[in-house]
Amino acid sequence: MSTMSRRNFLKVVGVGIAASASLSVVKSVSATAATADPNDYVGMLYDATKCVGCNACTNACRQWNNTNAELDPTGLYDAPLELSADTWTLIQLYQGQDENSFVKRQCMHCVDPACVSGCPVQALQKSAEGPVTYDPKRCIxxxxxxxxxxxxxxxxxxKEVIPVVTKCTLCVDRVADGKGSxxxxxxxxxxxxxGKRGELIVEAEKRLADEPKRYVQHIYGKEDGGGTSVMYLSHVPFDKLGLPTLKDEPVPHISERTGDIFLPGIIVGGTVALAAARVIVKNGGLENES
Ligand code: SF4
Ligand code: SF4
Ligand code: SF4
Incomplete structure (x- = not known):
């Protein structure tokens, strides 16, 4: 086929948009693995009051996942400032007037993840064990x-020719072997x-009760945003550590009410249209029917 008529081009784009619209409509809003008890999910508890900023954790992540170091201007130190395609976790420093704190950042492995609900092709999925997994072969x-x-x-x-999305995996490849992160x-x-999310909550509650003056009396991630598998304790307010203030309602439920849940369909429609346009360009352009 060397050319495509305008009418056929519009048909291709129309089919793409219609297909994507139906994808949006039938997609379940809740992404929680249907049979799982969130307290049985594996997860992590990060206690900012105990963190000394040694970066042993971030180095372990690099080594296990074989990601590239992000060197500082001296070229001597691996010192990323933000999460990136290569940096799936990092330790940041909050400096307040009266108090400082380190904070570890990585995927929170939400109980009902907005990324899973938003993905129009289920490249991201909530596994029964808890990690939110990503399949690059499905990703568009x-x-x-x-x-x-x-x-x-x-x-x-x-920077890659065939780019993919990256994030912390909650070491799902180690979980399969019965190991932690x-x-x-x-x-x-x-x-x-x-540990298991339920056990981590018990441990966090014990720390809050044993040393009430040491902590803000809240377990971030127990309920926030519908709950997360990575939870936090802190001695400074959580918003100062860069953790957003969220309602207890899962984020995908809020997105559904505001209509955001239909946006993936629009994006897929656009993607299909672009793909159609690419095919047309590759095959010699549009033919004028009139
Ligand atoms: S959380 Fe990371 S940076 Fe903090 S003490 Fe543990 S290994 Fe060190
Ligand atoms: S933090 Fe939650 S919504 Fe964001 S990528 Fe991780 S699981 Fe998905
Ligand atoms: S749990 Fe996430 S941050 Fe920790 S080592 Fe595994 S991939 Fe890295």
Missing amino acids: GCRYCMYTCPYHVPRFQW ACAERCPTGALIW
Whole structure:
């Protein structure tokens, strides 16, 4: 086929948009694995009051996942400033007037993840064990997960010829072997611990009760945003650590009410239209029917 008529071009685009619209309509809003009890999910508890900023956890993540170092201007130190396609976790420093705190950032592995609900092709999925997994073979590169995530976690490999989305995997490849995460295994102070979500909540509640003056009396992620598998304790307000203030309602439910849930369809429609246009250009352009 060397050319395509305008009418056929419009048909291709129309079919793409119609298909994508139906994808949006039939898609379930809730992304929680149907049979799982969130307290049985694996997860991590990060206690900012115990973190000394040693970066043993971030180095363990690099080594286990074989990601590239992001060197500072001296070229001597691996010192990323933000999450990136290569940096799936990092330690940041909050400096207040009266108090400082380290904070570890990575995917929160939400109980009902907005990225999963937003993905129009189920490239992101909530596994029965708890990790939110990503399948690059399904991904169409629409990057809607980056838009929907309330924690701004997923990143895109902009420099690669065939880019994919990246983020912390909650070491799902180790979970399959009965191990905990590489980062929690390496933490020398007990600031980062691994376990079942329900057990981690019990441990967090114990710490809050045992030393009430040490902590803000809240377990971030127990309920926030519908709950997360990575939870936080802190001695400074959580918003100062860059953790968003969210209602207890799962973020996908809010998106459904506001109509955001239909946006993936629009994006897929656009993607299909672009794909059609690419085919046409490759095959010699439009033919004038009139
Ligand atoms: S933190 Fe973002 S990327 Fe991770 S599971 Fe939640 S919505 Fe998805
Ligand atoms: S859970 Fe695994 S992938 Fe996630 S930050 Fe820790 S080491 Fe990295
Ligand atoms: S290994 Fe533990 S103490 Fe060191 S930076 Fe990571 S969480 Fe903090």
